[in-house]
Amino acid sequence: MNRQSNTYTIIYSTVLVIVVGVVLSVVYQALRPEQVKNIENDTKRQILAAARIVPENGESVADLYTDHITASYIVNTEGQKTDSNIDAFNVDVAAQSKVAADERLLPVFECKTDQGLKYIIPVYGAGLWGPIWGYIAFDNNGDTIYGAYFAHAGETPGLGAEIEKPKFQDQFEGKDIFSPSGDFTSVAVVKVGKEPQGQAWVHAVSGGTITSQGVQKMLYDSLAPYSAFLKSL
Amino acid sequence: MNINKSILPLVNPLSKDNPVIVQVLGICSALAVTAKLEPAVVMTISVTAVLALANVIISLLRNTIPTSIRIIVQLVVVAALVVIVDQVLKAWNYEVSKALSVFIGLIITNCIIMGRLEAFAMTNRPWPSFLDGIGNGLGYGIILIIVGFFRELLGSGTLFGCQVIPQWCYDHGYQNNGMMILPPMALITVACIIWVHRARNKDLQE
Numbered sequence: 001m002n003r004q005s006n007t008y009t010i011i012y013s014t015v016l017v018i019v020v021g022v023v024l025s026v027v028y029q030a031l032r033p034e035q036v037k038n039i040e041n042d043t044k045r046q047i048l049a050a051a052r053i054v055p056e057n058g059e060s061v062a063d064l065y066t067d068h069i070t071a072s073y074i075v076n077t078e079g080q081k082t083d084s085n086i087d088a089f090n091v092d093v094a095a096q097s098k099v100a101a102d103e104r105l106l107p108v109f110e111c112k113t114d115q116g117l118k119y120i121i122p123v124y125g126a127g128l129w130g131p132i133w134g135y136i137a138f139d140n141n142g143d144t145i146y147g148a149y150f151a152h153a154g155e156t157p158g159l160g161a162e163i164e165k166p167k168f169q170d171q172f173e174g175k176d177i178f179s180p181s182g183d184f185t186s187v188a189v190v191k192v193g194k195e196p197q198g199q200a201w202v203h204a205v206s207g208g209t210i211t212s213q214g215v216q217k218m219l220y221d222s223l224a225p226y227s228a229f230l231k232s233l
Numbered sequence: 234m235n236i237n238k239s240i241l242p243l244v245n246p247l248s249k250d251n252p253v254i255v256q257v258l259g260i261c262s263a264l265a266v267t268a269k270l271e272p273a274v275v276m277t278i279s280v281t282a283v284l285a286l287a288n289v290i291i292s293l294l295r296n297t298i299p300t301s302i303r304i305i306v307q308l309v310v311v312a313a314l315v316v317i318v319d320q321v322l323k324a325w326n327y328e329v330s331k332a333l334s335v336f337i338g339l340i341i342t343n344c345i346i347m348g349r350l351e352a353f354a355m356t357n358r359p360w361p362s363f364l365d366g367i368g369n370g371l372g373y374g375i376i377l378i379i380v381g382f383f384r385e386l387l388g389s390g391t392l393f394g395c396q397v398i399p400q401w402c403y404d405h406g407y408q409n410n411g412m413m414i415l416p417p418m419a420l421i422t423v424a425c426i427i428w429v430h431r432a433r434n435k436d437l438q439e
Contacts, residue, residue, distance in 0.1 A: 009299040016306060020313045027317050034324035042327065158415075 043089070044069075049149040050135035051111040051118050070117075071110040077102045079228030093122045093222075094131065101225045108229065111137065118146050119233065121226055125218025128210040129154045132163065132218060136172070142233030145187070148172035150215065160211030168205055175200035177223060177230070184227045189216040242353070242365035246372035248434070253376040254427045255437060258344045263377055264419040266336050270393050273381030274374075275322070275329045279337060281370025283314045284346050288366035291354040298355075307350045308341070315340045345373055380422045388413030 002008060044065040045055070053068055055061050072088035073081050088107035096104045109120040118137040125132055130153035137146040148169050155161040162168055172187065177200065179185045185199035189212045192203050204212030223230075252258045259280075266272045290310050291298075298306050319337045322330035330337070340346065349369050354362040385391055387410050390398035398407065412418055431437050 003297070003299055004301065009302055012297070012299055013302060013305070016309060020309055024313060024316055027320055031320050031324040035320070035327075038323065038327035042331075 040089075046149055046151060047109055047120055047122075047135050048111070050120050050137040050147050051113055052137075052147045053111075053113065068111050068113065069109050069120075070112050073108055075106045075108055075226070075229045077104070077106070077225045077228060079226075079230075079232040091122075093124045093133065097124045097222065104225055106225055106229070108226075113146075115146075116140055119230075121223065123218050123222035125214050125221060127152050127155045127163075127214040128160050128208075129156070132211065132214055134218070136219070136223070138177075138230060138233075140233055142230035143176045143178050145172045145175045145177065152211070155208065155211050158207075160205065160208035162205040162208055163211055163215055168202075171202035175202065177219075178227075182231070184224055186220040186223055187216070189213065189219075239361070240364060242357075242361050243368040246365070246368040247375065248372075248430070249437070251372045251376065251430075252345045252348075252369050253373055254423065254430050256345075256348075258348060259373055260420075260423070262336050262339060262343060263373070263380065263423060264416045266333060267377055267381040267384055267419050267422075268388065268414050269332070270378065270381040270385045272329060272332045273377040275326065276333060276336065277370065277374025277377050279318045279322070279333075280340055280343065280345070280373055281367060283311065283318055283340055284349060284370045285363055285366030286314055287311050287346060287350060288354040288362040289359050291350045292357060292359040292362035295355050303355065304347075304351070307347060311346055311350070312341050345369055376423065376426060379426060380419055383422055384413045384418060388418075 041061045045061045048054070048061070048064055048068060051068065053064060055064055074084055074086060074088050074091065076082050082105070084105070086105065088109065091105050091107045093107070096106075107122060111118045111120050117140050119140065119142070120135050120137045123134050123136060132150060132152045132155065134148060134150035136148050138144065139146050150163045150169060152161060152164060155163065175187050177184065177186055179198060188196050188199055188201040189204045190196055190201050191209075192206065195201065246252060249255070253260065253263055262276065266276045287307070287310050291307055294306070294310075315338065318340070319330070322333070322337065349365060353365045357365070382392070385393075386397065390396060390403075390409050398409075
């Protein structure tokens, strides 16, 4: 058979691609359940990180999650629990952020800690290169931030990526997102040296201006729909 | 030294024909994944597995591959293997898979792999090709691990995430060198390895 002919080349490449395709789909199907479990565990780790619960050596994230997260539910913008069948854990926060605020499914996780019950709320927004997201834990006055966790898909290491470091995240502790008169003010992320009046603020990451602004916008956009719920606490 | 000729493909790439420090291939990933020892080791295993299997598959197919599309065939085989490695890591070692992120995918473009397929597997039988794959993967890995060792030790004071520099050093003013974590220091470490290697192998000096 002439191995340089067009027919041979076309048949050869077709067969090769089909074989490779079959092998890859088998591998994907076989490993899928394990991967889903890993992703779930990772999400649980992030939720717990907002309430400053970090697994020590050998502790399983799944166990910690069951121990600490006592309830999870979905609220609406009026602050009422909805009786939908959807599990708060499975709500796609990224997709919900594109829905009009008053139609969003707003997941809340109640977390039992040494310092009382905390309410953990997911946030989602855009950084410089891609999505950024996080979880914010509130004290049971519904106003003061107990802890914050941020992560990103591909911000610049050393600059925007610093939002995932404790140095940035720890600043959020103790900040109030409502003004004393009860207006939603969120938390501003400002350049070192600036001190905005009438709202809580933290220092931005130097060199990560766009990412820092992204965090500020993410907090405002994601927390605003929860105003009614947080006030009702 | 009298080495059995059949294992030359395995031994040569470890030193005299090392892909990183002699051929200067695969530098990009060598810089990117060596800030810590663990990703360096996983990357070594991944590249070695991909390279050995790709070498064997290409070597088995070498007499059937149409010359006009041989590079594409090699690429398809490598890409498929890399996707499998990526999926396996996501299932069994999620943390490391997150740390390596895009670099696993970029194994596809690692010049060492395409270079060995084209230069060795296309003209040799499966067994020597397998040895060549293992040899080059390990030759690449040795450098990664040496660089990762020094960068993690001096940059973070840890090895495999365990603290090895005792606390009293820090109490007496020792500080981790943050610069070791940054990519330029990987380049300088590789250069130091090349320096030592050339000094010991006079025939490699230009």
